[in-house]
Amino acid sequence: MNSNHISGAEIVIRCLHEEKVKFVFGYPGGAVLNIYDAVFKQNKFKHVLVRHEQAAVHAADAYSRSTGKVGVALVTSGPGATNAVTGIATAYMDSIPMVIISGQVPTYAIGQDAFQECDTVGITRPCVKHNFLVKDVKDIASTIKKAFYVASSGRPGPVLVDIPKDITAEKYEFNYPKSVHLRSYNPIIKGHSGQIKKALSLLLSAKKPMIYSGGGVVLGDASSQLTKFVRTIGAPITSTLMGLGGFPASDKQFLGMLGMHGTYEANMAMQECDVLLAVGARFDDRVIGNPEHFLSKPKTIIHIDIDPSSISKRVKIDIPIVGHVVSVLTELNDLLSKEKTKQNISLKHWLKEIDQWRSTNCLSFKNDKKLIKPQFVVQTLHQVTKGDAFITSDVGQHQMWAAQYYPFDKPRRWINSGGLGTMGVGLPYAMGTQLAHPDAMVACVTGEASIQMCIQELSTCKQFHLPIKIINLNNRYMGMVRQWQEFFYGNRYAESYMEALPDFVKLAEAYGHVGMKIENPSDIEPALKEAFSKKLKERLVFMDFITDQKENVFPMIPNGKGLSEMITAEDL
Secondary structure, three states, X not given: OOOOEEEXXXXXXXXXXXXXXXXXXXXXXXXXXXXXXXXXOOOOOEEEEOOOHHHHHHHHHHHHHHHOOOEEEEEOOOHHHHHHHHHHHHHHHOOOOEEEEEEEOOHHHOOOOOOOOOOHHHHHHHHOOEEEEOOOHHHHHHHHHHHHHHHHOOOOOEEEEEEEHHHHHOEEEOOOOOOOOEOOEOOOOOOOHHHHHHHHHHHHHOOOEEEEEOHHHHXXXXXXXXXXHHHHHOOOEEEOOOOOOOOXXXXXXXXXXXXXXXXXXXXXXXXXXXXXXXXXXOOOHHHHOOHHHHOOOOOEEEEEEOOHHHOOOOOOOOEEEEOOHHHHHHHHHHHHXXXXXXXXXXXXXXXXXXXXXXXXXXXXXXXXXXXXXXXHXXXXXXXXXXXXXXXXXXXXXXXXXXXXXXXXXXXOOEEOOOOOOOOOOHHHHHHHHHHHOOOOOEEEEEOOOOHHHOHHHHHHXXXXXXOOEEEEEEOOEOHHHHHHHHHHOOOOOOOOEOOOOOOHHHHHHHOOOEEEEEOOHHHHHHHHHHHOOHHHOOOOEXXXXXXXXOOOOOOEOOOOOOOOOOEOHHHO
């Protein structure tokens, strides 16, 4: 045998070195023991041992969201792979670039109902951008190269590489391709210049222009280009949940988040505009509500997106522009710089109308001297961290309050599950974010139902010394479920009350962390300041805020209704 030959497992590791991977999140098992042996022998990346494979994929996902790099997870066959599916589907729905390496039973045992066997490629096919089953050791390097390329190019997404155990034991020479070409995969980068010119002309002549930005702006690193364009033309802008931070929230042109729990002014402006520019967004059901209602007011729609399948999927588009958002926005800015009239001077009536909608102050809430209001906790968190923290969240009322009351001025600071709405992501998201940014403030805003879904990761946080601050908004209910049951199910709170909750302070302490219980509104600011103080800078702090059980998220658009059919707190 050639002395240059190394095992398939060592080839996997060398590939990760070539891709300059810094962290691999995983959990060992029989089918990947050869790979783990190779992990043990190297020191170029850090392996992060989680306590459940779901958390491995979530943490790799957050690493990617907060850095823009490809996240990497490593799991074993059978239950290792099926445990990872929720994390893979979560990343797929939000277009997050990831590579998941899964072990598989030996090739000769595939299809024989072997121990810990499942059809990983078949199971994950609907929730990956692409997946591979490696059947020859000669193909490992080229397959992993393809996986990283597919995951990070075009519309990003998770790619799975399934490797049978015997393939990791066989030997072959290491030869990592410098580039890769896939005949059937050629994502478009540059937008059509004619369409871009037409779009700019329409925007500059519009009486009620509106800009709607989505997660594609953040994922495409196009925040500075978008900000420059919006400020130059002077039009108002709104953002989806996934797009928060793509345009500074503190800017006067920003109307806040739109959609089911968006601001009154953002939703009304979206409904009433005459020319709409959508950038890296997909007009999903939580954003525009009922498409027929949305289109009831005539408007010309321009849509910029890297993925042609997203254009005219739910709403007919008048001017489609397929291309990378950075490239298209750069061309728009270049064209705009040559225009004699850079700002549409006829916008004053439109902006005055928007100011009237703004005057409703739809995010106002009544503070209480005895009961902790969750909105006030988030506002105080923003004040204490000076808006400079990375905020992760789980899914539910607390997620919406974090989005509404923690304004983001920078991209990649808001880490949450948008498309799939996965409870349990908050803590592993905080882990991946903290590892990527060891000196940054990282806070996980969660609820007592969500946090328990991956609470075992408090053990991982202890092992890797992750000083995350957990903001548990504890209302003893599955809050968003309870809210819907109150509004639409006659106050029949079927299985939404959380009974037999643990003592979160003692639980945090049992894992070796700091626990705090906060029950009085006057203690909110002191508790948060202490948690972020120098004294506790190196410690994970679990803050259990006992909040008002009856508090609801407003505004709210009921299912099937339109953008202007919002329920506000004043309506009840």
